[in-house]
Amino acid sequence: MDARWITVTPGADGGISLCMMLRPKRVVFFPPTYYFYYTLSKIHELEIYDPSLVDDLKIPDVDLNEGDMVFIPNPNNPTGHHFEMEEILRILKSPATVVVDEAYFEFSWVTTVNLLRNFPNLIILRTFSKAFAFAGQRFGYVISRPENIEKLDEKRNPYNLSSFVMELALEVLKNREIFLGRIKEIEMERRRMFEELEGMGLKPFPSQTNFLYFKVQSADEVVRTLRDRGVFVRSFWGGIRVSIGKREENEYFLKVLKEVLKI
Numbered sequence: 001m002d003a004r005w006i007t008v009t010p011g012a013d014g015g016i017s018l019c020m021m022l023r024p025k026r027v028v029f030f031p032p033t034y035y036f037y038y039t040l041s042k043i044h045e046l047e048i049y050d051p052s053l054v055d056d057l058k059i060p061d062v063d064l065n066e067g068d069m070v071f072i073p074n075p076n077n078p079t080g081h082h083f084e085m086e087e088i089l090r091i092l093k094s095p096a097t098v099v100v101d102e103a104y105f106e107f108s109w110v111t112t113v114n115l116l117r118n119f120p121n122l123i124i125l126r127t128f129s130k131a132f133a134f135a136g137q138r139f140g141y142v143i144s145r146p147e148n149i150e151k152l153d154e155k156r157n158p159y160n161l162s163s164f165v166m167e168l169a170l171e172v173l174k175n176r177e178i179f180l181g182r183i184k185e186i187e188m189e190r191r192r193m194f195e196e197l198e199g200m201g202l203k204p205f206p207s208q209t210n211f212l213y214f215k216v217q218s219a220d221e222v223v224r225t226l227r228d229r230g231v232f233v234r235s236f237w238g239g240i241r242v243s244i245g246k247r248e249e250n251e252y253f254l255k256v257l258k259e260v261l262k263i
């Protein structure tokens with residue numbers, strides 16, 4: 001893409017924060033969703049409207065106005081599923097600004113980039129944190145029409161990335177095939193983990209990301225017990241999100257989970 005359509009940020013969180021600096025009247029998101037939308041909205045002191053996903057994790061029908069900014073993580077975190085294009089289109093046809101957070105794009109290859117031509121209200125976020133294992137270095141980018149990028153650049157600290165990180169990010173790009181090759185391995189492990197969890201009587205959500213999510217009773221307590229056994233996972237909205245690790249890590253997780261849940 002032409003550089004005028006892109007700006008760079010410290011991770012996708014930097015992109016979320018930058019969008020929020022446009023000071024929307026209200027931010028809108030649909031839980032279960034990426035919890036940091038709450039954190040950053042509070043930091044930016046923005047009004048939050050957060051109706052839940054409905055019927056099998058679909059985006060609810062909501063009244064949106066000019067001045068609203070809607071955040072849609074696609075694929076979604078923590079469920080790992082991606083939304084249908086019609087659901088996103090419905091929101092894009094509203095007067096709101098729509099931020100589609102494609103942090104996990106390289107796992108799903110579903111994107112709204114081709115909609116930029118028709119929707120001036122669309123802003124897309126990407127990051128090197130997930131597929132490129134670059135989270136600690138903080139590098140992300142925003143794609144939108146040049147007039148939106150100009151507005152974002154007015155709010156952006158021009159020195160928001162160090163020259164060291166920029167050099168490293170270029171190296172990642174040069175070697176992207178190595179990283180993208182690893183995604184196949186993650187997908188294979190995810191499929192295996194999915195089946196193992198189903199075999200344990202759990203119901204993991206189909207995932208297009210590098211993690212799986214499933215509901216359990218007393219999720220917070222299970223997470224604490226797992227932590228005592230050296231397994232670090234997160235609980236969100238009454239479920240557990242586990243990242244796909246190396247095969248031996250996944251094996252250990254499954255073994256300890258079985259013991260904790262007494263399966």
Ligand SMILES: Cc1ncc(COP(=O)(O)O)c(C=O)c1O
Binds near residue numbers: 010073077126139
């Ligand atoms: C949907 C979503 N957006 C953004 C981020 C933040 O990523 P980054 O490390 O690039 O700030 C995450 C990280 O978990 C995420 O799940």
